[in-house]
Amino acid sequence: MDDKVIVRFAPSPTGFLHLGSARTALFNWLAARSRGGRFLLRIEDTDKVRSEQRFLDEILEDLRWLGLDWDGDPIHQSARFDLYRAKAEELVALGAAYREGEAILFRVAPGRTVAFDDLIHGRIAVETETIKDQVLIKSDGSPAYNFCCVIDDAAQGITHILRGDDHISNTPKQILFYEAFGWNLPRFGHMPLILGPDGSKLSKRHGGVSVTEYKAEGFLPAALSNYLVLLGWTPPGGREILGLREAAEIFRIEDMSGVQAKFDAQKLKWMNGEYVLKLPAGEFADLIAAQLRADGLDPNRLPPDRMVQAAEQYRIRIKTLREFGQMADFFFKDDFAREAEGWAKHLGTPEGRSALSLFADRLAGLDDWRHDAIEALCRDLAQEKGMKPAALIHPARLAVSGKTRGAGLFEIMELLGREAVLRRMKEAAQ
RNA sequence: GGCGCUAUCGUCUAGGGGUCAGGACGGAUGGUUCUCAGCCAUCAGACCGGGGUUCGAAUCCCCGUAGCGCUACCA
Numbered sequence: 001m002d003d004k005v006i007v008r009f010a011p012s013p014t015g016f017l018h019l020g021s022a023r024t025a026l027f028n029w030l031a032a033r034s035r036g037g038r039f040l041l042r043i044e045d046t047d048k049v050r051s052e053q054r055f056l057d058e059i060l061e062d063l064r065w066l067g068l069d070w071d072g073d074p075i076h077q078s079a080r081f082d083l084y085r086a087k088a089e090e091l092v093a094l095g096a097a098y099r100e101g102e103a104i105l106f107r108v109a110p111g112r113t114v115a116f117d118d119l120i121h122g123r124i125a126v127e128t129e130t131i132k133d134q135v136l137i138k139s140d141g142s143p144a145y146n147f148c149c150v151i152d153d154a155a156q157g158i159t160h161i162l163r164g165d166d167h168i169s170n171t172p173k174q175i176l177f178y179e180a181f182g183w184n185l186p187r188f189g190h191m192p193l194i195l196g197p198d199g200s201k202l203s204k205r206h207g208g209v210s211v212t213e214y215k216a217e218g219f220l221p222a223a224l225s226n227y228l229v230l231l232g233w234t235p236p237g238g239r240e241i242l243g244l245r246e247a248a249e250i251f252r253i254e255d256m257s258g259v260q261a262k263f264d265a266q267k268l269k270w271m272n273g274e275y276v277l278k279l280p281a282g283e284f285a286d287l288i289a290a291q292l293r294a295d296g297l298d299p300n301r302l303p304p305d306r307m308v309q310a311a312e313q314y315r316i317r318i319k320t321l322r323e324f325g326q327m328a329d330f331f332f333k334d335d336f337a338r339e340a341e342g343w344a345k346h347l348g349t350p351e352g353r354s355a356l357s358l359f360a361d362r363l364a365g366l367d368d369w370r371h372d373a374i375e376a377l378c379r380d381l382a383q384e385k386g387m388k389p390a391a392l393i394h395p396a397r398l399a400v401s402g403k404t405r406g407a408g409l410f411e412i413m414e415l416l417g418r419e420a421v422l423r424r425m426k427e428a429a430q
Numbered sequence: 431g432g433c434g435c436u437a438u439c440g441u442c443u444a445g446g447g448g449u450c451a452g453g454a455c456g457g458a459u460g461g462u463u464c465u466c467a468g469c470c471a472u473c474a475g476a477c478c479g480g481g482g483u484u485c486g487a488a489u490c491c492c493c494g495u496a497g498c499g500c501u502a503c504c505a
Contacts (some may be wrong), residue, residue, distance in 0.1 A: 012505050044505060103503060121435065130433050130501085138503035145505050169500040170432060192436075192498085199497060227442095230454095233444055238453060257443080260498060264441050267455040317467040327466090342465095379462090393464040405466035 013056035016210035033248040041074035066102030084143035102139040114172040119189030195318035218321030223272040291321040313407035342404035357429035371410035399428035
């Protein structure tokens with residue numbers, strides 16, 4: 001078993017980090033970290049028109065956010081054009097390539113089979129008849145993708161190339177270049193692409209496709225990376241919730257599936273919920289507060305200790321951080337979202353409103369504003385009036401939170417505070 | 431069109447000649463509760479089709495079919 005593993009992730013800074021690319025990065029990172037190897041970055045910015053610094057900044061930020069660290073400084077292809085040209089000239093001198101106008105093309109001789117043993121798919125063979133002469137250097141002087149890819153992989157000493165299935169047909173072309181230079185071949189592994197739920201290529205119309213979007217929606221990096229890693233790889237034993245570090249200990253490229261997987265947003269949500277449950281209370285509250293700010297709500301409307309408690313009330317009920325602001329907006333503003341149907345059902349009738357004002361009047365005299373005292377008062381009142389507690393609870397829940405669902409009413413009341421509770425109940429009872 | 435990859439519940443998958451074809455997400459039903467979520471208890475749900483090989487095929491082989499990818503002086 002060869003001991004050194006050097007892999008790379010080579011993003012092109014022409015857009016945001018796509019989930020599929022993130023997954024590729026994840027598996028390369030896993031391959032390196034599982035074998036004490038190196039995980040390098042290479043910026044494929046040969047397209048100077050489409051490449052932008054802001055895209056690169058965001059891609060690197062997203063990688064860090066996901067928990068992927070890389071070794072050494074990234075290399076930029078845009079700074080290596082001279083090298084690519086020199087290497088192309090070498091092939092011209094060797095007679096393996098020729099000039100055509102300003103461009104340099106590689107001659108592909110027919111009548112040969114180019115084969116390689118793919119780490120994931122096994123042996124893949126292609127006839128050179130099906131490969132036409134390859135552009136090395138374009139007429140505008142920039143290098144063609146397959147060529148600079150090979151030059152850099154060789155220069156960086158890459159031992160394992162783990163990339164998407166869409167590169168399978170590039171591999172034989174690249175192998176030809178390695179042969180022309182007399183270089184050793186790296187191992188190749190082609191992993192299937194992630195598909196949208198309908199089986200087509202994952203795209204915007206399936207929902208979020210960039211890591212940034214998931215971050216904004218309140219997904220936890222550990223959950224997103226965990227889910228992505230499960231698409232195409234099953235840990236021995238079948239455990240599904242496992243951290244990156246843990247995964248690195250048992251990951252083997254050979255265990256990866258060669259089957260394309262559909263992206264299941266529901267399972268991602270479930271998994272995120274699992275990670276939300278595991279967060280320490282302080283960290284959870286901080287994340288919730290940050291999410292509220294990002295979504296235009298002011299977490300300071302609640303004192304810090306109540307903020308923590310409010311977050312805890314909803315922890316089991318939310319799958320993403322953003323859902324807290326949607327379910328618990330009434331803690332942070334008075335023009336909170338109201339469910340029209342529930343409002344009509346519980347507060348649209350004289351009985352509902354009178355139950356509410358009865359409850360509110362009684363509450364006004366309560367000294368001990370804690371949830372258990374409020375609950376005792378509510379139940380005593382219901383018994384006294386010969387009604388079900390629910391007849392008091394539902395109108396009050398709507399008045400106070402605007403929602404038919406959510407945390408326990410009495411806990412909500414305690415956290416929201418007497419003043420706001422009584423005010424909202426009285427307003428709704430009008 | 432040519433070349434290539436793939437094919438187990440709706441989804442992610444385990445299994446790899448003899449299994450009740452296992453798990454997870456989602457779904458359904460019942461219970462608990464002020465609602466929701468959760469929790470508890472159940473349930474439904476799959477080996478793409480056809481030929482071989484074999485005593486026996488989800489598993490091995492071939493052919494179909496379907497999906498996806500590539501077929502650029504994009505990366």
